[in-house]
Amino acid sequence: xxxxxxxxxxxxxxxxxxxxxxxxxxxxxxxxxxxxxxxxxxxxxxxxxxxxxxxxxxxxxxxxxxxxxxxxxxxxxxxxxxxxxxxxxxxxxxxxxxxxxxxxxxxxxxxxxxxxxxxxxxxxxxxxxxxxxxxxxxxxxxxxxxxxxxxxxxxxxxxxxxxxxxxxxxxxxxxxxxxxxxxxxxxxxxxxxxxxxxxxxxxxxxxxxxxxxxxxxxxxxxxxxxxxxxxxxxxxxxxxxxxxxxxxxxxxxxxxxxxxxxxxxxxxxxxxx
Amino acid sequence: xxxxxxxxxxxxxxxxxxxxxxxxxxxxxxxxxxxxxxxxxxxxxxxxxxxxxxxxxxxxxxxxxxxxxxxxxxxxxxxxxxxxxxxxxxxxxxxxxxxxxxxxxxxxxxxxxxxxxxxxxxxxxxxxxxxxxxxxxxxxxxxxxxxxxxxxxxxxxxxxxxxxxxxxxxxxxxxxxxxxxxxxxxxxxxxxxxxxxxxxxxxxxxxxxxxxxxxxxxxxxxxxxxxxxxxxxxxxxxxxxxxxxxxxxxxxxxxxx
Numbered sequence: 001x002x003x004x005x006x007x008x009x010x011x012x013x014x015x016x017x018x019x020x021x022x023x024x025x026x027x028x029x030x031x032x033x034x035x036x037x038x039x040x041x042x043x044x045x046x047x048x049x050x051x052x053x054x055x056x057x058x059x060x061x062x063x064x065x066x067x068x069x070x071x072x073x074x075x076x077x078x079x080x081x082x083x084x085x086x087x088x089x090x091x092x093x094x095x096x097x098x099x100x101x102x103x104x105x106x107x108x109x110x111x112x113x114x115x116x117x118x119x120x121x122x123x124x125x126x127x128x129x130x131x132x133x134x135x136x137x138x139x140x141x142x143x144x145x146x147x148x149x150x151x152x153x154x155x156x157x158x159x160x161x162x163x164x165x166x167x168x169x170x171x172x173x174x175x176x177x178x179x180x181x182x183x184x185x186x187x188x189x190x191x192x193x194x195x196x197x198x199x200x201x202x203x204x205x206x207x208x209x210x211x212x213x214x215x216x217x218x219x220x221x222x223x224x225x226x227x228x229x230x231x232x233x234x235x236x237x238x239x240x241x242x243x244x245x246x247x248x249x250x251x252x253x254x255x256x257x258x259x260x261x262x263x264x265x266x267x268x269x270x271x272x273x
Numbered sequence: 274x275x276x277x278x279x280x281x282x283x284x285x286x287x288x289x290x291x292x293x294x295x296x297x298x299x300x301x302x303x304x305x306x307x308x309x310x311x312x313x314x315x316x317x318x319x320x321x322x323x324x325x326x327x328x329x330x331x332x333x334x335x336x337x338x339x340x341x342x343x344x345x346x347x348x349x350x351x352x353x354x355x356x357x358x359x360x361x362x363x364x365x366x367x368x369x370x371x372x373x374x375x376x377x378x379x380x381x382x383x384x385x386x387x388x389x390x391x392x393x394x395x396x397x398x399x400x401x402x403x404x405x406x407x408x409x410x411x412x413x414x415x416x417x418x419x420x421x422x423x424x425x426x427x428x429x430x431x432x433x434x435x436x437x438x439x440x441x442x443x444x445x446x447x448x449x450x451x452x453x454x455x456x457x458x459x460x461x462x463x464x465x466x467x468x469x470x471x472x473x474x475x476x477x478x479x480x481x482x483x484x485x486x487x488x489x490x491x492x493x494x495x496x497x498x499x500x501x502x503x504x505x506x507x508x509x510x511x512x513x514x515x516x517x518x519x520x521x522x523x524x525x526x527x528x529x530x
Contacts, residue, residue: 170344173344176373181373265410
């Protein structure tokens with residue numbers, strides 16, 4: 001009998017093991033839902049799966065009576081646009097500032113502490129300020145994501161630059177590289193995989209900020225919808241929305257991994273080491 | 274021509290003396306080996322030539338001229354590790370040197386300029402024996418192959434001085450012998466001055482035309498950092514005599530003109 005730490009499942013059983021907890025959770029839910037319905041036919045807390053499917057179908061395929069939008073898709077498009085803008089702007093700022101702080105001692109001395117302090121500001125605490133300054137439109141929601149995500153990216157990327165072997169930077173200079181050339185040809189490509197990792201980790205916080213901002217002031221969006229129907233205890237809307245948001249985040253994460261492997265094969269080649 | 278001159282060079286950090294009274298003329302085309310115990314300032318010596326460090330006193334001159342205190346394309350280097358860029362293929366690594374010189378803004382070449390640069394790079398890659406591996410990333414190369422790449426990369430700039438910082442220290446003996454067989458013809462062909470720091474005495478004698486040993490001749494047991502290292506031996510290995518025994522010839526600490 002081998003030790004437990006040496007038992008490695010094969011492909012098939014690995015898939016099965018991954019699915020098992022999900023099936024278990026689904027089973028528990030179905031049983032619990034049926035139980036509550038049996039006790040109280042008007043129960044709203046655990047709606048049966050059939051009801052949630054019906055509601056989701058209505059939200060996805062029938063135009064809203066008041067606005068004429070397909071609610072699910074309108075919400076998704078609005079939220080994803082905010083999320084993509086927020087993460088995209090954060091990535092650009094994170095790369096630029098992180099690279100500058102990590103590579104240039106002057107920039108490090110000038111901005112390093114500032115970023116360290118700024119990253120300690122709880123983004124939700126400045127949300128009212130954002131609403132006051134940028135209004136209740138799209139801008140304030142995007143800015144909230146940027147404020148929440150950027151400092152972490154900047155700090156992570158600047159550390160990554162500082163952890164690069166000095167030898168490489170010196171070698172690049174002996175090849176005739178200027179600061180700018182070293183930055184764009186040697187440092188930037190090497191911190192890109194780290195940016196992908198950073199973005200993967202920040203998807204969660206980004207959604208947190210997005211949904212918070214939407215919950216407080218918005219007229220469309222995934223977070224807005226959840227908090228809107230909460231008043232009517234519409235668990236048949238909330239639960240599918242939560243699943244949908246989770247799925248979106250998971251797909252995002254997966255897409256980032258896929259993109260990283262395609263775009264930076266060298267960064268993943270050492271994985272077996 | 275690429276004569277390196279050390280004129281009464283001292284290096285000290287606060288109370289800690291690393292090098293003291295270094296006077297040395299390295300003639301153009303010399304293959305100089307530097308040996309010495311750990312902490313005797315071998316790497317500091319190399320960093321002075323590289324421009325990574327400034328002498329506290331005295332001056333280091335290249336062809337009689339002071340050079341800027343930062344690494345530049347006239348002084349190439351091969352480190353023991355991390356000399357190659359992991360995000361570029363073998364070809365990309367060598368190509369980068371050409372691209373940086375030719376294109377200040379984007380550091381990229383296009384069209385015929387790129388084709389020419391690729392041709393030159395391929396010739397260098399061929400010369401160090403990496404021909405079949407031109408499209409691999411460094412992570413797929415062995416330690417010896419990575420060092421070959423680092424050498425090809427440095428040769429692309431046709432540096433006046435090539436610095437080798439224990440370049441073969443991390444390699445197994447067989448690979449090391451191959452590298453020795455590679456570097457000597459390249460040195461003759463490119464007519465460079467090579468300064469090599471090594472721990473391998475056999476390598477130091479076998480490759481070089483001149484060898485210097487750094488050590489601290491004066492020691493204060495209460496303050497071991499009080500006295501810096503000097504050149505304790507300076508051997509000419511080109512004469513037709515038997516290999517000189519260490520300690521046979523005292524170094525002259527003054528400039529030998």
